[in-house]
Amino acid sequence: MQPKDIAKDTAKVVQNFLTYKAVQLVIAQLAETNPSESIWLRQYSSGGKLRDAEVYLRDIMSEPRGKELALRIMTVRDSMAEQTLEFLPEIIASGVKKDNLAHRRHLLERLTQSPDETINLDPSEANSETEDSD
Numbered sequence: 604m605q606p607k608d609i610a611k612d613t614a615k616v617v618q619n620f621l622t623y624k625a626v627q628l629v630i631a632q633l634a635e636t637n638p639s640e641s642i643w644l645r646q647y648s649s650g651g652k653l654r655d656a657e658v659y660l661r662d663i664m665s666e667p668r669g670k671e672l673a674l675r676i677m678t679v680r681d682s683m684a685e686q687t688l689e690f691l692p693e694i695i696a697s698g699v700k701k702d703n704l705a706h707r708r709h710l711l712e713r714l715t716q717s718p719d720e721t722i723n724l725d726p727s728e729a730n731s732e733t734e735d736s737d
Contacts, residue, residue: 617691622656625680629672644672656680 626648633641647666652659660677663669 617688619654619656621680621683621687622659622676623653625676625683626653628679628683629675640668640672643668 626644630641630645630648633644647663647669648659652662660673663676664673
């Protein structure tokens, strides 16, 4: 898979997630100002409809009460994108590096344990027995 294809797939996932977060925020706002509309949007949005954001928005616009909600969701999503996306590359890169380091450290610890320690002891017991034998 080419980096450009990975970037496109990642962008689609982020776009879907931003739409999901925008819907959550609109539902929370409506819960305070228009509870019946909040309930309707929550029920409409359930059942995995938000897996594909663009299909979700197209479908909700075809609902009688969905046109205004779709516009509101798109506005919130756009605002979220503007506020967060400039930080995303750095956050993702540092997060992947940090998590990979932790996973490698854990794997190295497991690989360097003797078979008896791996079978008989949990990591906290292995450390205390090693200290006792010194």
